[in-house]
Amino acid sequence: MEADEVLMVRAQAGDREAFGSLATRYETPLFRFFCRMGAETDAAADLFQETILQLYERLDAYDPARLFRAWLYGIAHLVWKDSRRQAARRLERLTRWATLERGLPEEPPAGQDLDAGLDRDLIGVAVRLAISHLSEEHRAVLILRHYQELTYPEIAEALGIPVGTVKSRMHHALRGVKSDLSRKKVLEVG
Amino acid sequence: MECDKAYDLLIEREYGHLQESVQDELSSHVERCEPCRIEAASLDELASTLDRWRVPNPPPMLAALAVERSLNLPRHASAAEARAARVFAHLGLGLVAAALSMILVAGSVPRLSIPALSLGLIGAVWAAMYGAAFAQALHRVLRMRTIARTALLGAGLVVLAAPVLSIPSVVDACRQLFAGARGSFGLNMLLFVAGGLYTGIPIFVSAAVCGRALETTSVNRGGGHAGVLFAILIAPAVYIQCAALALGLVATWMAGSLLAAVAGPTAGIWVATRIAARQA
Numbered sequence: 001m002e003a004d005e006v007l008m009v010r011a012q013a014g015d016r017e018a019f020g021s022l023a024t025r026y027e028t029p030l031f032r033f034f035c036r037m038g039a040e041t042d043a044a045a046d047l048f049q050e051t052i053l054q055l056y057e058r059l060d061a062y063d064p065a066r067l068f069r070a071w072l073y074g075i076a077h078l079v080w081k082d083s084r085r086q087a088a089r090r091l092e093r094l095t096r097w098a099t100l101e102r103g104l105p106e107e108p109p110a111g112q113d114l115d116a117g118l119d120r121d122l123i124g125v126a127v128r129l130a131i132s133h134l135s136e137e138h139r140a141v142l143i144l145r146h147y148q149e150l151t152y153p154e155i156a157e158a159l160g161i162p163v164g165t166v167k168s169r170m171h172h173a174l175r176g177v178k179s180d181l182s183r184k185k186v187l188e189v190g
Numbered sequence: 191m192e193c194d195k196a197y198d199l200l201i202e203r204e205y206g207h208l209q210e211s212v213q214d215e216l217s218s219h220v221e222r223c224e225p226c227r228i229e230a231a232s233l234d235e236l237a238s239t240l241d242r243w244r245v246p247n248p249p250p251m252l253a254a255l256a257v258e259r260s261l262n263l264p265r266h267a268s269a270a271e272a273r274a275a276r277v278f279a280h281l282g283l284g285l286v287a288a289a290l291s292m293i294l295v296a297g298s299v300p301r302l303s304i305p306a307l308s309l310g311l312i313g314a315v316w317a318a319m320y321g322a323a324f325a326q327a328l329h330r331v332l333r334m335r336t337i338a339r340t341a342l343l344g345a346g347l348v349v350l351a352a353p354v355l356s357i358p359s360v361v362d363a364c365r366q367l368f369a370g371a372r373g374s375f376g377l378n379m380l381l382f383v384a385g386g387l388y389t390g391i392p393i394f395v396s397a398a399v400c401g402r403a404l405e406t407t408s409v410n411r412g413g414g415h416a417g418v419l420f421a422i423l424i425a426p427a428v429y430i431q432c433a434a435l436a437l438g439l440v441a442t443w444m445a446g447s448l449l450a451a452v453a454g455p456t457a458g459i460w461v462a463t464r465i466a467a468r469q470a
Contacts, residue, residue, distance in 0.1 A: 016257075016261055019257060019260075019261070020253070020254070020257045023253040023254075023256055023257045023260075024253040024254075026253075027248050027252055027253035028247060028248055031247075031248035031252065032245045032248075035245040035246070036243070036245060041246055041249075044248075045248060045249055045252055048248065048252060048253075048256060049252070049255065049256040049259060052253070052256035052257065052259075052260055053256070053259065053260045055260075056260035056261070057260075121242060121244065123239060123242040124242045124243040124244055127239060127240055127242055127243040128243050131243070145205050146205070146237070146240055147240075152205075152206055167202075167206070170201065170205060171198065171201055174201060174233075174236065177236065177240070178232065178233075178236050181236070181239060186239060187232060187235055187236060187239060188235065
């Protein structure tokens with residue numbers, strides 16, 4: 001199997017097949033990354049498409065000396081953050097209208113957008129909720145390390161932060177999830 | 191080994207990389223220490239529990255659709271639009287720099303005389319800044335904070351040197367030096383080119399370096415950062431000296447500087463992109 005970096009160089013030279021191979025190779029990992037960050041399945045599919053579009057538009061900007069995977073996740077993370085900003089603005093507008101028309105509370109209940117039933121396994125749901133309670137930064141690091149299996153240096157490059165910060169966020173995230181799951185008696189040890 | 195450190199190392203063992211010697215030390219600590227043994231088991235359990243969260247597979251043909259959508263976009267048109275947006279962004283930054291400079295020019299009124307040593311110090315300050323900028327470019331130390339530090343260093347040196355390097359005295363000396371040639375075409379051209387180079391080189395290098403450093407976020411944003419840094423930290427110093435050197439011919443110098451302030455970042459970003467493409 002050709003390395004990502006080789007395919008990317010071919011894509012830069014105009015090889016459509018190589019670009020297609022890269023998109024296919026990262027279809028499932030990126031889709032799942034967006035799902036785990038908190039997107040619904042339809043939204044995750046849109047975000048994946050947006051990431052591939054951004055990848056295509058930035059083909060010339062890629063430096064083959066850099067690890068492609070970290071670069072791609074950097075783009076995906078930016079796409080995710082942009083989508084959250086837009087969603088927050090939309091939610092704010094909708095909440096204002098709802099408050100005006102029906103007198104609903106301003107604050108949406110915690111975890112409201114996470115009850116779509118992606119997973120019927122109760123432990124899976126507990127994990128999902130525990131991770132959703134983490135801050136955006138801690139969640140991104142935990143997901144990239146545990147589920148996407150990026151190394152610490154790769155995460156550092158993707159998120160544009162020092163490796164030390166990645167490690168401390170990972171520690172913080174694990175502590176948070178562990179204490180959440182222990183409180184709900186999902187974890188038996190500790 | 192203390193338990194707090196052991197806990198950190200347990201996470202490092204699970205998710206990072208531990209040297210063999212540290213791994214051995216950790217294992218022997220965990221064997222002896224009951225709480226750490228529980229922590230280790232708990233971390234193992236946590237890792238396997240995290241795996242219980244399953245997410246669905248992507249819908250069929252998702253990648254194929256995304257590729258088709260991307261390839262059918264008029265890429266050249268969007269690239270041209272992006273380039274136009276970049277030029278306008280840099281034009282704006284150039285205008286900001288020019289506005290700052292005009293304020294500073296208006297404020298620096300010539301009064302005193304200047305020792306030759308002071309001129310030498312000005313040269314040394316700018317040589318240090320140019321040197322740092324090129325060193326970054328050549329060694330690919332692509333960090334915004336390095337660039338910011340360099341710019342701050344340069345600005346700091348200029349501020350420290352200000353009591354010795356009286357700007358009006360520079361102006362006065364130049365006035366005497368160019369007294370005979372003022373108004374001549376040759377002197378105007380000389381100052382135009384000098385102003386352009388003086389302004390253009392640092393901002394060009396900054397833009398090229400920033401363009402490569404920030405390509406994962408946005409090439410345009412890289413140029414923007416370079417321009418803002420330049421406008422805030424370097425431009426005032428540049429233009430103060432421009433004013434001093436070009437007394438009576440400020441407009442000519444400023445025209446060259448403004449042109450370079452607009453063209454420099456764009457050219458820098460273009461070179462950064464070309465280098466990346468060539469490396470491919």
